[in-house]
Amino acid sequence: xxxxxxxxxRRVTLTLNGAQRSGWCESxxxxxxxxxxxxxxxxxxxxxxxxxxxxxxxxxxGMAVRTCLMLxxxxxxxxxxxxxxxxxxxxxxxxxxxxxxxxxxxCGFCTPGILMxxxxxxxxxxxxxxxxxxxxxxxxxxxxxxxxxxxxAVLDAAAVQRETSGA
Ligand code: FES
Ligand code: FES
Numbered sequence: 001x002x003x004x005x006x007x008x009x010r011r012v013t014l015t016l017n018g019a020q021r022s023g024w025c026e027s028x029x030x031x032x033x034x035x036x037x038x039x040x041x042x043x044x045x046x047x048x049x050x051x052x053x054x055x056x057x058x059x060x061x062g063m064a065v066r067t068c069l070m071l072x073x074x075x076x077x078x079x080x081x082x083x084x085x086x087x088x089x090x091x092x093x094x095x096x097x098x099x100x101x102x103x104x105x106x107c108g109f110c111t112p113g114i115l116m117x118x119x120x121x122x123x124x125x126x127x128x129x130x131x132x133x134x135x136x137x138x139x140x141x142x143x144x145x146x147x148x149x150x151x152x153a154v155l156d157a158a159a160v161q162r163e164t165s166g167a
Pocket of ligand 2: 104105106107108109110111141142143145
């Protein structure tokens with residue numbers, strides 16, 4: 001009987017929130033599973049596993065990426081930023097503080113993914129309209145909030161960031 005060879009384990013090294021981290025995975029392992037189970041970055045949530053809900057979003061080399069649609073081996077040698085590193089050395093950054101001020105979360109399951117998408121969005125669009133924010137959020141499913149408070153939080157965070165940067 002022909003023996004089916006098992007997938008060889010691969011070593012993946014990446015920069016996670018500024019620190020070099022390594023782990024082992026199979027070539028088919030999703031980046032979401034690698035981050036959560038191998039590197040312990042459980043702030044990256046997994047909902048649909050089909051690229052629909054946005055809960056698993058992180059930033060890879062600065063770009064917002066759905067980690068259920070990316071293999072861990074594709075992240076080898078790249079910079080990965082997750083919600084755990086969003087505030088840097090602070091307790092919360094301006095965006096997280098705005099979410100707190102506006103009560104923009106309830107269960108919080110969708111929140112890390114939204115924060116990572118919005119963090120990239122505000123770098124690209126520092127003065128967004130409500131419509132632009134709603135278009136961005138259309139890629140994220142939230143079953144709790146009705147989105148209104150999230151939109152308010154993003155617009156508020158944008159204003160705070162512009163004020164802070166003197167723009
Ligand atoms: S878990 Fe990745 S988009 Fe839903
Ligand atoms: S706060 Fe519960 S899913 Fe968004």
